[in-house]
Amino acid sequence: MRMYDLIMKKRNGGILKENEIYEMIQEYTKGNIPDYQMSAMMMAIYFNGMEEAETLALTMAMAESGDMLNLSKINGVKVDKHSTGGVGDKTSLALTPMVAALGVPVAKMSGRGLGHTGGTIDKLESFPGFSTEISTEHFIKQVNEKGIAIMGQTATLAPADKKLYALRDVTATVDQMSLIASSIMSKKLAAGADAIVLDVKTGSGAFMKEEKDAFSLANEMVRIGNGAGRRTIAVISDMDEPLGNAVGNALEVKEAIDTLKGNGPKDFTELCYTLGTYMLIAGNKAESEAEARQMLEDTVRSGKALDKLAEFIEAQGGNREDVYHPENLCKASIIEEVYADKEGYISKIACDEIGICSLILGGGRETKDSVIDLSVGLVLHAKKGDYVDKNTVLATIHGNSREKINLAKERLLKAYTITDSYNQTKEIIKGVIGI
Ligand code: URA
16 A cells, blocks of 8 residues: 555545555554655545545544454443533533433543533543543443443544544644544444444534534434444534533533432433433333433432432542532632623524633643643523623623633623524424434
């Protein structure tokens, strides 16, 4: 294989063969193909796309570039869940204990936040003592004993994707459908679940700004998952405004706990119940959507889902009492209300800007090595469609630095568009593929 020939083939609109893709990924992982050639290949794919068979081959080659986790020692149908990322997306925190309480084994690998989107691991670390740095043996044992474990992505899981993602990030080749689909699915396949439920976000805070692109991405990932023998279902959900009200690590944990007590925001609760429904169906715990929904509502009402979260936090080093007393979690020293600067209806919220406000406050990483402040963030009190005037609190900012709060406040006000009317309907769930 000559990398030059492959680049030329793709540049001219050709179709790469399975063996060519495998070899290219293997050699790149070993360091035998330089980044400048792989960058050219990524750009050729960006402009010319990939056929279904090429995308599947790329996914499998990346999945097999490192360890493929063997979860066969875990009893039952393991169902993984993955979100394409967004602002205020604390879904895994509430959803995984719900389904684990209903007998779906949760063996999940999660990531940290980067840029304006948060990560499950950072959020979980709001519980003092909690750690996701556990061995694979501990992970498997805990899932068998407690029904739930979450660990950090190991360095040996899909290393080709790790290298390629970093390269795409700096060569403007992230937002290409086949590249996103293969990147996400390679990690999911390597992580070993039997079935996968995907939450594909669309809107101003998502990679896929347009709904039709989110549906295409969802279709592509469902095809890849099913093609690899894993039952895959995708829910397309709204990310045109932050999910729920809280944005920021400990604040999101508190909102997830409220949701497990049945007091969560409507959009967030609905998303958890919808994803949970398909996890129960894929995990053979429910036969119909109505049955699954009832089971989820019952497990929240009975307190079993909240108890499962407490059991999980304790199993990984945290204090179970923090789940029942989230007021003990870290708090910011300054809490400031931000009022609307005019009267009217909120017609738009620049979702990624809200994520950046949290980042400015210290709740996210500017670089991979930044240390984050788990206590800071925002709680939104007004969302799209709400009528506001100058006495309405749009949001509460939680911060530890006056200077950062001022910057975040200025940006927050600019993120809201207030107009004389608003007549759109809002729906958190846009569609489901693969059921
Ligand atoms: N998330 C990933 O893991 N990969 C992408 O390419 C985009 C989002």
